[in-house]
Amino acid sequence: MSHRRAPFLITDFKTIAWLAGYLEGEGSFLRNSKRVAISLQTTDFDVAQRVAGLMNAKVHPVSQAAAHHKQAYAVHVTGKRAVYYMQLVQPYRGVRRRIRIDECLDAVAQNSQHRKRLGQASARISDSALLAAWLGRGEGVSLRAFSNSVGIGRSSVSRRLNILGCKVSRAAQHDSCSDASSSPPTQACYPALDEPSEVSLEWTAGLLEGEGSFDFIQGRTRVSLKMTDEDVVARFSRLVSTTVCYQAPTRVGWKASYIAAVHGNAAKDLMSRVAPLMGKRRLARISHCLTAAHEHRVALTLAANRVFEARxxxxxxxxxxxxxxxxxxxxxxxxxxxxxxxxxxxxxxxxxxxxxxxxxxxxxxxxxxxxxxxx
Structure with a gap:
């Protein structure tokens, strides 16, 4: 049995939308010459646990760079699990993230073709020749060096030698996702995010969990989103019926930012709708803002009553x-x-x-x- 974890198959589009929205703000999609990965860091342990639970991953504490910094937590997913979740959230991603995911998936496809060529090379070497070469290798030659010398992948070498009864230190690499009988839904099945709905509300909550700001300033509640991806901010602005503001870079080499915000009763309504979907820290902040707005309104009413009674x-x-x-x-x-x-x-x-x-x-x-x- 493989020591790797298989991905959890997610079929609920509301869950997919929340995960896509959160990764839009906090996620990183990485690739190198051998594999792809999804990585994120957050200071909210409960949110990290939720993401890790959806991805069948673990939460790892991150070393603090300074004593006054908050404790951060990281979630990493690699290999075919990362490919599965990239494909899962891709229809709900912005332009920049979608291009990045395409690059990662293209790299996976190229690696698959490379492994296929290695498999064809492996078939051209007989079992007896492979076993003789392994037994006659020099002292201290690692499995990596031996597989490179014969032109066969390490997993193929390890698997064939184990079948021949010659145990090697490196365990055979199994397909960790071979038991995953399902693939992500096709893009045509995904509900659109252009109109307010339960799915779009989940996406909005995930996005605000990662990049949103909830404030009560000068007697007014405000929910704002600030990102460098104009298309993502524009989608958010359409869902909450507001406009997008441009902010020029404040330093050389920095990107321009785009801001969308709602104020007053619209902000309080949005806070109330996304509150059940937020983590503990965001929920506490929303409760603080709504309580402050309620107390401010009561104070204004009492002051107006005193003025009215006097006049x-x-x-x-x-x-x-x-x-x-x-x-x-x-x-x-x-x-x-x-x-x-x-x-x-x-x-x-x-x-x-x-x-x-x-x-x-x-x-x-x-x-x-x-x-x-x-x-």
Whole structure:
């Protein structure tokens, strides 16, 4: 049995979209002359565990470069597992990442052709000749050096010698993905990310988990995304109905950045929708922003009430409303005091002297959920 891990076959497009969005911000797609790999680092252990669980990988702590730095955690996937997950998330990637994945997959294809040629060369050498060459090799000749001398791959040499009863130090290399009876879904099966949906929400949550920012600044909530990939930021902006801003490079050799942000009620709505999909640190930040926004709104309301009470005493307004003429409208009383119709209706309703339809703000306040419900 192979000592390598087979990939977990993921068929849920929402999970694929979240993983694609997160790797868009935090993932690296690597290749060299022998293999390809997917690598990522994060300071959020729970998020690293989630990604590792999806990829059937392990979480490795990273040495801190300085004492004041946070502890970082890395997840690495190599070989055919990396190929599987590259193919899995490729339809949801941006242009730059997609080109990089294509380069990695092309390198894998070239290596496969090279191994096929080595296999053909292996077939031209008989078992007896291979065994004689192995037994007659010089002292200290490694398996790598021997396989290079006969023009056969190390895995082929090791496998054939084991069959011939000559055990070698290097175990035979098996196809770690041979038991994976399924391949990633075809691109035509993937739901589009152009319109708001459950799949696009998962992609947005994964992207914000890696590159997003949740803030409460000067009385306003804000969700922002800043990246150097214009197409990725443009897709995010379409999903949240905002615009993309260009930021010129601040240093020579740096790339230009693109920023998309939503503010106010739109930001609070987006925070509420992505909160169940975020890691612990992001969820705590979202809860802080929503709580701060709620407290800020309450403080403004109390301040407005104090100003209103000082300018328009409750006793005077209630007495005027009680002594109104038959058929006199609420609007005429509001004009007399110089206040808006909505404000007068809300005050009279709060004081219990108005029996009409409640104001819009009162009805809306009943529907507002507490930020603590997100935890």
């Amino acid at each position: 328009y005493p409750q006793a005077a307004i209630c007495a005027r409303w009680a002594s109104r003429l038959p058929g006199e409208s609420l609007e005429s009383v509001a004009k007399e005091f110089g206040i808006s119709l909505e404000s007068l209706r809300r005050r009279l309703t709060e004081w219990g002297v108005y029996e009409g339809t409640p104001s819009k703000s009162i009805r809306a306040s009943v529907r507002v959920a507490s930020p603590a419900s997100l935890l």
